[in-house]
Amino acid sequence: MLEIAQEAARLWGFDGARVRLAARRENVVFRVATGAGDFALRLHRPGYRSDDELASELDWMHVLAAGGLDVPDPVARPEGGYLATVGEHQVDVLSWVPGAPLGRAGELAGVGDRAVFCRRLGAVMARMHDISDAWERPAAFTRPAWDRDGLLGEAPLWGRFWEHPHLKPAERVLLERVRAAAGPVLARLEAGADYGLIHADLLSENMLRDGDRVFLIDFDDGGWGFRDFDLATFLLRFEDAPDYPELRRALCEGYAVRRQVRQDELDLFLLLRALTYPGWIADRLGEPGAAERSQRAVATATRSAWRWLETYGGTP
Incomplete structure (x- = not known):
């Protein structure tokens, strides 16, 4: 998976970036550290969504981010487009979101009241x-x-x-x-x-x-x-x-x-x-x-x- 993520990172122009595993859930997410900041590179679960569905998801997320909602913002490839395919994996890149999860089911860690x-x-x-x-x-x-x-x-x-x-x-x-x-x-x-x-x-x-x-x-x-x-x-x-x-x-x-x-x-x-x-x-x-x-x-x-x-x- 790491080799696939490193190959995908180069498609976004992140040559030489540090790529390390961040999460393994439905998608496998890597943190890509670059001189311009950190990004989340997602390898999507094969067969779960079509290219058109993923492109639509990314367009929607960008609109939400542009509207001021705190969500990850998709990052386009240098030649345009939010989505690529490496091997059997659909790949996209999002802005890295800081912070820690509120917890598992039924938890709200650190929220106070x-x-x-x-x-x-x-x-x-x-x-x-x-x-x-x-x-x-x-x-x-x-x-x-x-x-x-x-x-x-x-x-x-x-x-x-x-x-x-x-x-x-x-x-x-x-x-x-x-x-x-x-x-x-x-x-x-x-x-x-x-x-x-x-x-x-x-x-x-x-x-x-x-x-x-x-x-x-x-x-x-x-x-x-x-x-x-x-x-x-x-x-x-x-x-x-x-x-x-x-x-x-x-x-x-x-x-x-x-x-x-x-x-x-x-x-x-x-x-x-x-x-x-x-x-x-x-x-x-x-x-x-x-x-x-x-x-x-x-x-x-x-x-x-x-x-x-x-x-x-x-x-x-």
Whole structure:
């Protein structure tokens, strides 16, 4: 991987730069140290996104950065264009973002007052959505859609969650039932929903804190979707926290600079977010730590399904 990254760095004119591994997740990220500063070079997971989808992601990130949002800004190659291919890997380069992650799931390391942070984060989400809505996108722009089909259809973006191989028979029945019940509810909301470009993966791991600034990173799964899905993605990991009611209220208050959030609709998207994770992990069961993550994903999805059905769909 290092040799591929070094070859890719030269395509951006970074001859002689120091290239070292920074992170290995869905993408493999290298830190490239040059006389002009540091950059993040990403080797994308083969086959996950098309060239057009990645080019669209990078165009969108540049617009967000130009609009004043704290996100990495794509760096064009000397001859133009944000994307290159080296071997089987699609490659791009971003400005290096300072700071450290806020932690793993359910953590907010170093933020001080958690409710104050969530209120501020809600306003940042609103700003991201506003900038995205104001952008006149190129005709070739294409990103995945977290719409009704992408969440509950026959081929959801992250897989058929109700067919996860670790589900017990009763759990599979439960997830099939909640899928059938939630579909018509989501269909009724679609006409008046706040729908547009969303990050779709705003977890603590994808936010870097540098002093008072918080940078949003990892737009790999960003695309079209319901704006409440962004709020739900962040909140889901905090549902077991003692201060969850305060964090939820603060996030929605911050987002209210854009619009008021209906609590029943947010509950629906918390359910839909929870349902995505068994589908996601099902394709990664051979990776280190997958067994524990799979157990957690199934437990969260089934708990969310019971709760939503009891509240909105009749007692299971």
